[in-house]
Amino acid sequence: MSSTNKHRRVRVLLPLSIGDVYDYRAPDSLNIEIGHFVTVPLGKREVVGVVWEEAINSVLAEERMKDILSVLPCAKLPPESLKFIDWVSQYTMQRRGRVLRMAMSVPDALYPKAPRTGYRFTGELPEKITAARQRVLDVVSEGGAQTATDLAAIAGVSTSVIKGLAVKGVLETVNLPAEAPLQPANWQHAAFDLSPDQDTAATALTSFVAEDSYHVALLEGVTGSGKTEVYFEAIAACLKEGRQALVLLPEIALTAQWLARFEDRFGARPVEWHSDLSQSIRRRNWRAVIDGRADIVVGARSALFLPFSKLGLIVVDEEHESSFKQDEGVPYNARDMAVVRGKIGGCPVVLASATPSLESLINARNGKYEYLKLPSRYGGATLPNVNIVDLKEHKLGSQRWISDPLREAMEETLSMGQQVMLFLNRRGYAPLTLCDTCGHRLQCPHCSAWLVEHRLMKRLQCHHCGFTSALPKCCSECGAEESFKACGPGIERLVEEAEALFPGRRIAMMASDTISSPRAAAEFVAAMERGEIEILIGTQIVAKGYHFANLTLVGIVDADLGLAGGDLRASERTYQLLSQVTGRAGRESSSGTVFLQSYLPEHPVIEAIARQEGEAFFKLEAAGRESAGMPPYGRLAAVILSGTNAESVAGFASELARQAPMGEKITVLGPAPAPLSMIRGRHRYRFLVKCTKDIPIQSVLGKWLQGRKVPNNIRLQIDIDPYNFM
Incomplete structure (x- = not known):
């Protein structure tokens, strides 16, 4: 064996937020290959990483070099995964270890699971047959080995009965696969008839x-x-x-x-x-x-x-x-x-x-x-007819959110035995709660956001950090008692109004905080398909993918809600969401109808939905983006600074601003407090870097931030191609 082989070195990437690859010796006895999951020493602990590449030009002194300890009993990380992790890391300007951690999200899976012990019938009968033993015999006589827990559950006995029968030779133990096998899909099973x-x-x-x-x-x-x-x-x-x-x-x-x-x-x-x-x-x-x-x-x-x-x-x-x-x-x-x-x-x-x-x-x-x-x-199903309800003409009464035209259409639809869906993309009972005496608004103590009332839970909740509290009995500003008033509608409030307008009708609410699991979603869908729900009231989770044959009327309660988003995709997102919602109506033989309530009926998004002219809307949207040099015609990146001390964050932001990149094709906007200037107790400042498509924006950011020491109490995050501007 040559000395070269003895001292082969490889680079191991660890799923950590700091550092990068580390050089280790690869003992010949381990037969180490690129992609192997391995355990290595790191300081005083052992960690699991992936053999990333050969360390051909390693300069680490031999006395500091440590051996890879073991190769884990798991298939190698495929070459495509290694290349993908490298690419994502470079593009997003994130540490490779952070990206690798997403690929290694189940550490236990790197080790094989021990086989399960099963029990099966030997054909021998016990001398004494009790009722419990007979129930076990009835189950095992049908063949097939099962675990003691499963057998006991089916037979309605304790596991001690199973093990007692094994001791007497009535049952024998066998090794079962560690996990139940996956059922393979059959590509020839039942093809659909296609148009x-x-x-x-x-x-x-x-x-x-x-x-x-x-x-x-x-x-x-x-x-x-x-x-x-x-x-x-x-x-x-x-x-x-x-x-x-x-x-x-x-x-x-x-x-x-x-x-x-x-x-x-x-x-x-x-x-x-x-x-x-x-x-x-x-x-x-x-x-x-x-x-x-x-x-x-x-x-x-x-x-x-x-x-x-x-x-x-x-x-x-x-x-x-x-x-x-x-x-x-x-x-x-x-x-x-x-x-x-x-x-x-x-x-x-x-x-x-x-x-x-x-x-x-x-x-x-x-x-x-x-x-x-x-x-x-x-x-042969047709697209629904879309009607705009101009809320400047059809004024809503006090504490009302369903207009007269929509209410009348609901009455007609329900009378024909068909289903109705009301859409409002706002969870809870009300988005804002204020004191009716002094106007004080209830705000999250950790975020610059209003607390949302969830009346079903009897709680106020922040939708950004999850903080909850009970509704105060008196105002902390003026001391007035029982003075808090709910402002604006959430879907809980819409349910309340629907119940008052349509007494006796079966009404159900669907939102991310009421549908908490796949099983709950499946039960909800089944109830809708069986016709057990007449009026469905939901947020955006009802907008996509669902096919309800008897749903023929959709009412969009506040079509303007997303248009005030303030970011470059606000119009596009609103158009897409409203299109998806209208698409729930009339998906089979019965034609569908949509009522779209808006204070801005002349807005390009509202007009495009009403006329079902997506092509015209996207041409207008594309022209606006192109003239502004915004994606997809330009590049954007966000640099977000956050910390618990507002002055420190503002000071470091000003320091960065003095060194901001400049150029004919590069614009740096900011620093400015983020629209949500505090989340989870951290104050936030943002830069937005904009450049033309031919400029490598990662290189621009890299040169700007290179060598800059970020204070320990400040977090700097880079977001290439940002979608969230809050």
Whole structure:
């Protein structure tokens, strides 16, 4: 054995927020390869990391070099994952270790789970048969080994009965797999009948999959056109080729109908990945992905960082959704990163939406993406009729939010046995609570935000940090008792009004704080499908993906709500959300109607929704962005400073401003207090860096911030391509 082999050095990346790769000796006995998960010494502790690359030019002195301690019993992190983590780190200007941590989110999965002990019938009968023993015999005689816990539960006995029968030779122990096996999806199970438009789009997507090469396709289709069935055919083609598919969905916990449609098509449920899963399920699913046993994964944005060993297709459904943008931790946009992951892995990417993002639409129209369109609803269903209710003419009475035209339409719809949905994108009872005597407003003590009353919980809540408190009995400013008044409507207040207007009708509310799990969402959907709900009142979670055959009337209570967002995408987001909401009406044989209440009926967004002229709206939006040099025609990055001491943050912001980059193609706006100037007790200042598309914005930021020591009491965060301007 040569001395070179003895002293081979490799670089190991650790999932930490500080540092980068560290050089270690790779003992020959461990047969270490790039991508292996390994344990290494770090100071006085042992940590798990990934062998990232050969340390060919390592300059660390031999006496300071430490050995890798062990290789974990887990498949290697695939080369595509290593490249993806590197790319995301460079693009977002975040430490590689922070990005790696997203790929290693289930540390237990790096170790194999011990086999379970099962019990099965030997054919021998005990000398004495009690009632409890007989129940166990009845279960085990049907064949198949089961754990003691499962057998006891089925037979209605304690586990001691099971173990007693094993001692007497009636049952024998066998090793069972550590975890229940995944049910594979069957690409031939039950294909849907496709319309000619769907078939054309599906043929294009399946050809990309068959080529096994990088393509990006924008699948645009009106609400109800059957986009899901189209990309299901691409998934089937991927399965046929023996490769893995990933589907990213927004608000993954609320996709009961999507999962049911998937099971109808493929005969099994997909492997899920989202925050509502138990730790044991997350462990099993992560391991199944890296081992290649998970053939189809459906997940939230974080599923993009799973260690796929043979990824053959990525689908981003509702690609326009702002929830694909992560603001905390490593800020990234999962839609954009999905395109990068597809390029690195050489596989096709499908972006699907009824209202595509301006970025994707322009890429499709410029020929950068394939452009596939579904112009009409499936099965002959027609788009709903949209009526604007001008609230300057149809004045709402005191403490009323449902206009007379909408109320009359609701009465008519309900009388025909059809369902109604009222949409208001505001949780709780009221967005603001103030003292009727002195005007004092109840504000979160940790954030510059008003407390929202949640009357069902009998609490006031901050929607930014989660702080809650009871409604005070007297005003802290003037001392007046029982003087607090709710201002403005939330959906709880809308429920109250609907109950008064339609007594005896079955009314239900759907919001993120009332639907807390996938099971709760599935039960809610089932109740809606059975007709047990006549009036559904909800926030944005009811706007996307749901298909209720008997829902024919949608009332948008405050269509102007999102237009005051104050950021560059406020109009686009509002248009997309309202389009999705209107798309819930009349999705089958009965035609749908939408009433859109607005004080701004002449606003381009409201007009575009009413006339169903998406093309005209996006042309206007694109022209405005282009003239301002805003994305997708320019680049943006945010630099956010925060700290518990407002003066320190302001002082450091001024210091940075004096050295801000300057140039003909670069503009630095700020520093200025953020619109939400305090969150969770931290004062916040923002810079916004704007430049033309040909300028590498990461390089601009890197030169500006290089060598600047950030005070210990201040946090500096960089957000490339920001979506949140608060």
